[in-house]
Amino acid sequence: MVPYLRVANVLDGYIDYSDVNEMNFSPTEQKKYTLQKGDILLNEGQSTELVGRSAIYDGPEDGYCYQNSLVNFRCGSTVEPRFARAVFKRWLDIGHFTTIVKQTTSMAHLGGERFARLAFPVPPLAEQRQLAVILDTIDDAICKTEQIIAKLKQVKQGLLRDLLTRGSDHNGELRDPERHSEQFKHSPMGRIPRTWQASTLGSLLVGSPQNGVYKPGTEYGVSGSPIVRIDAFYDGVLNDVSTFKRVKLTDGERLLYRLEEGNILINRVNSIDYVGKAAHVPQLDEPVVFESNMMRLRVDRTRLDPGYAIRVLCASPARQFFFSRAKSAIAQASVNQTDVRDVPIALPDLGEQQRIVAVLGNFESRLGAEEIVLGKIRLLKRGLMEDLLTGRVRVTRGLEQAAE
Template sequence: MELTSGYKRTDVGVIPEDWECAPIATVARLESGHTPSKRMPSYWGGNVNWVSLHDTQSLDGPEISATSKSITEDGLNNSSARLLPQGTVVFSRTATVGKATVMASPMATSQDFANYICGPKLHNHFLVYLFRSMGRTWRGLMAGSIHNTIYMPVFEALKIALPPVAEQHAIAAALGDVDALLAGLDRLIAKKRDIKQAAMQQLLTGQARLPGFQDAWEVKPLGQLVSIQKGQLITAKTLAPGHVPVIAGGKQPAYFHAFANRFGRTITISASGASAGYVAIHEGPIFASDCSTISEADGYSLDFVYYQLLLKQALIYKAQTGGAQPHIHAKDVNPIPFFAPAVDEQAAIAEILRSMDAELAALEARRDKTRALKQGMMQELLTGRTRLV
C-alpha cells in the first residue's frame, strides 16, 4: 500500500513523519503496584489512597481523586506498595483491562495496575487517551486462565506513537472538551430522569392535579380497568421467520416472525424467566409470545396505564412466583390497585410524561452521537491522520 506524502510506516502503524515511534520506557517510568498484607489491620484505613479493582469506574473520568480503600503509612512502608506522584497515569491491566486515568493526588495502587510517571516528552492526559484507544491491542496482549491479564514485561517493551509535546497537549485538550460535553449531558439526563420520576409520583397518584381537572379518582384493581391477554407460544412447527418482532420478555425482540398477533400499540409484561414482570410498550405490530399484553381500548388511556405500570414496576416484580424460574401471569397483576381518573385526565397526564420521555430520548440521542464523534476524533487525532494546528 502506497504511503501518503508526509507519513511513514512504523512498528505502531503509519504515523506522520514528524512523530516518533518510541519505546514508552524512554519517555516515562513504569511502576507496579502492591497489596499490603490484609492480615495486618494496622496497614489499612489510613490516609494513603490505594487504587484497586473496586475503583475501575473511577478510571473512566479525566482524573481519579478518591479511592474506595486506603492504607496507612505502616502499610506503605512494610510492603512493596509505592506512593506515586500526582499526575501518574494508572492503567488497569487485570480483569477490566484498558481503563486508564490520571492520579489527582499522590496514591498507591494494587498489583492489578501498571503506572507510568511521564517525563517531559510525554503528556499524561495524551497517554490516557492513547491507552483508551488501544482496545484491539490490549485484547491481543491479554493472557491468563482465570482473569484477563497483561503482564508487566509487556509494558516495559511497549512502543507508542509520540507526537511533539505541543500537539499532545492539543489532542488531549480537544478530546477533554468532548468528554466534558459528554459528562454534562450525562448529568442533564440524570437530572431529567429524576424530574420525570418525581412527576410520575405526583401526577399518577393524584398528589398533584393538572389545571381544569377536579373529578374524584377511583382506585380499582388493574384487572377491572383493562383486559389482560396471554401471549401465544411459537413452536418449531409454527415458526416462520419474518420481520415481525417476537416479544417474549426483556427490552429486545427474541427473534422475528412472519405474522403478528397484536396490532397497534401494545403493552407487554414479561411472563417468565429473569425478566419476568418487565413492562414495555410497543408502537407497531408484534407477535406476543411469553408475555401478557394490554391493547388500546375505550375506557382508559394506554399510555396512562403504561406509566402506572412503570411506577409500580417494583410491586410487579414482587408478584413473581415459581422460585428459581420466576413467573408472572395475568392473575398475578390483576389485583394490583390502580388509580383511575377520568379518561381525559389520564390522557392529559400521559401527554406530559410522553413529552418528558421525548426530551430524554433527544438528549440520549445527542449523547450517543457525541460518543460516536469522539470515537472518530480519537481514531483521527491519535494516529495523526488529522492534525491540529
Template sequence: MSEQGWARKKIGQLLVRHFAGAWGEDPGYVGAANVVVLRSTNLDDSGGLTLSTGAPRRFTPKELTSKRLVDSDILLEASGGGPGKPVGRVALFQGDGSSEYACSNFFRALRVDGSLVNPKFLATKLQWLYRQSSIWRYQQQTTGIINLRFGDYLDQEIELPPLDQQRRIAEILDVADEQIQSIDHLVSKLRLICIGIVSDALNEIEQTAESTALLSEVADISSGVTLGSEPAGDGSIEVPYLRVANVQDGYIDTSEVKAIRIFRSQMERFRLEAGDVLLTEGGDFDKLGRGAVWDARIPECICQNHIFRVRCDRQVLLPEYLAAYASSPRGRAYFLSIAKQTTNLATINSTQLKSMPLPLPSLERQQKLIDAVEACSGRIQAELKVADRLRLLKQGLIDDLLTGRVRVPL
C-alpha cells in the same frame, strides 16, 4: 522518531507501576477498610467509568496499600471477555472523594510516568487502540473466557507527540467531555422532573379516581415465546423477537434484534401489536417491571418469554398511562413488594402482574398525564440527540488528534 516527529515507545516503558486488581473480602468481614471495587460493568465501550455502582468490599490495610487506586490510574480490562467481546477496554480513574477505590481482578491498573506521558492522553490512546481492534492479536481464550496477554500488550509500541502536545490534546478532549457531561447532568435532572410530574399526577388521581381495577380486568396479559429448541421444515418461519435487553425503561431499543424460528401456527398467538405494553419479568432489581409501549416499528415481531405483553382495553385504559404507572415509584414499589427475590435478582410472575391494582381515571385525565410525560420525554430525547452528536464529533476529533492528521496549536 516517526515522520511526524513523534516518538515510538512501548506501553510498558511509560509506567512506573502496574498491578492486578483484587476482589477483597465479604462486606461483613471485620477488621478491614471499606472499599468500593470497580467491575467490568462499571466500564463502557467509549471509555467512560461509573463509580456509583461499584461493589462494597473490605480490604486489610496491607491489601489496600498495594491495591488502592489513585487519580489518573488507567484501568485496563484484562480478563473476562466472551465470544465476540474482546477484552482491552480502558478508562481513566478519577476518584470522587467519597470512598477508597480498588478494581476487580478482571482489571490491571496502570500507573503512568507523568514525565513521559500525560495520563489522559495515554488512556485515550489505549481506548482508541481497542476501538480500532488493533489489540485483538493479544487475546487468548481459556474455557470460554477471553484474556489479554498482558506482557505482549505492554510490549506494544505506540506513537507519542511531545509532552506539551499531549497535554494540549488532553485539554481539548476534556472540554468535549465537559460538554457531554453537562448534557448528561441535564438529562438526569429532566428525568427526575418527569418522575415528579408523574408522582404528583398519580397522587391526585389516586385520591379522586373514579374507579380502581385489577390489571387483569382491563388488559390481556401473556408471555412471549420460550427460547430453546426451534422447529424446522415447511411448517416453521423465522421472525424477529425482542429480548429483555431490547425493553428499556421508557423505550424499546431495536439497535440489535435477533431472530427465532417458530411454527407458523404460533404467529397469531405471539405477534406484537402497536400499543402493546411490554414489561420485563425480572433480573436485576432495575429490570423488574421495566417497560415501554411497542410502536410496531418492526412488522411481524414477537417477544421472548421473560417479557410480559400487556394489551389494554382502550375503552378504559390507555397503554401510555399504564406504562407511566408501571414505571412510577408506585408501580415499582408494587413490583418489589410481590417479587420473588434472591441476591441482586428479583422476578414477578403473570399471576402477580394480573393482580396489580390500578387507579382508573377517565380517559381524558389519563391523556392529560400522558401529554405531560411526552412533553418531558421529548425534551429528554432532544438533549440525548445533542449528546450523541457530540460523542460522534469527539470520536472524529480523537481520530484526527491521535493520528496527527490535525496538529494542535500550543
C-alpha cells in the same frame, strides 16, 4: 495501614475514592506501589471487555498505593498523561486490549509485560497537549449534557409521582391535596382524587394476558420475523426493530403472537430487579412477535389509555408490587398472570389520562432531545479520537499558526 486502590475504584475515566480499603505495606512495597499525580491506572484483571479500563490518578501525593490487580502507567517526559489516557480509552473501545489478554477460569488478565510491548504513538509533546485540550473540551460537553439528562430524569420521576397520585385538572394544573383536601379521598393505594377509581389492571384488560412464543436457538437467525426479547426494551420503550433478532415462524404462530400498536409487554421471567419490566408497543412497520418469557396485554381502550398504563407500570409503586409478588428461583424470578391482573391502578377518566400522558410526553420529548445531543457528541468524540489518535488528522498546522 495505607489506603490502596483496586479494580473497583478505577472506573472509565475517573477514580472512585468513596470505597477505599487499607492494608499494611512494607517500606519496599510502599516505595514500589505509591501513586503520583498523573499516574494512569489500568484494570489488569477483569472481565474481557473491561480489561484496560483506565483513569488518571488525581489524589494527593504519597496518599495512596495500588493493588497488583492494576497496572500503573507513569508517563515519561515525552508523554502527556491526558493524551496517554485517551490512547488507552480508544484501545479499550476498539477491543485492542482484548487481543493480548489471557483468559483464566473467571477473568481475563492484561499482563504487565504484554501491555508494555504494545506499540504506543508518540507525537511531539505540544501536539499531544493540543489533542488533550480538544478531547477535554468534548468531555466537558459530554459531562454537562449528562448532568442535564440526570437532572431531567430526576424531575421526571417527581412529576410522574405527582401526576399519578394528584392528576391534572381541566386547567392542566396539579391538584393540591393540602389546599383542597375535599378533592381527594382515601383508597387502598393511598389518597387519590375523588373522581378517580381504585381499580386493578386485570379489570381493564380485553381478554387474558398471553405468554409469548418459545423457539429453540436453532430457529433464530438473520431471516424470519423480528422478535422482542427481554433485552429489547427499557423504561417502557421498545428498542428500534432493526436491532431485534429474527426467528422462523409458521403463519399461525406469526398471527397468534403478532404485536399491535397499544399492546403492553411485561417480563414474567427475569432477574429480580427486572421482573415485571414493561413496554408499550408503538406502531410497527412489519409483523413483530414476542418471546415466551413475557406476556402481552391488550387494554380496554375505552377505559384505559395504553400511554397511561405504561406510565403506571413503570412507576415505583408497580415495580414494588411486582417485587413483592415475585417468586424466586435460581438466578431469576417470575410473576404470573394473577400477579399482573392484581396490579393496583388509580384510574382517572379517559380525558384526564390523556392529559397526563400529554404532559409526560412533552417532558419525555425534551429528555429525548438531550439524549440525542449526547449521542451526537459521543459520536463526534469517537470520530475525533479515531482521526487524532491515529495521526490521520494532525493538529500541527494549528500549533504553527499559534506560534506565529
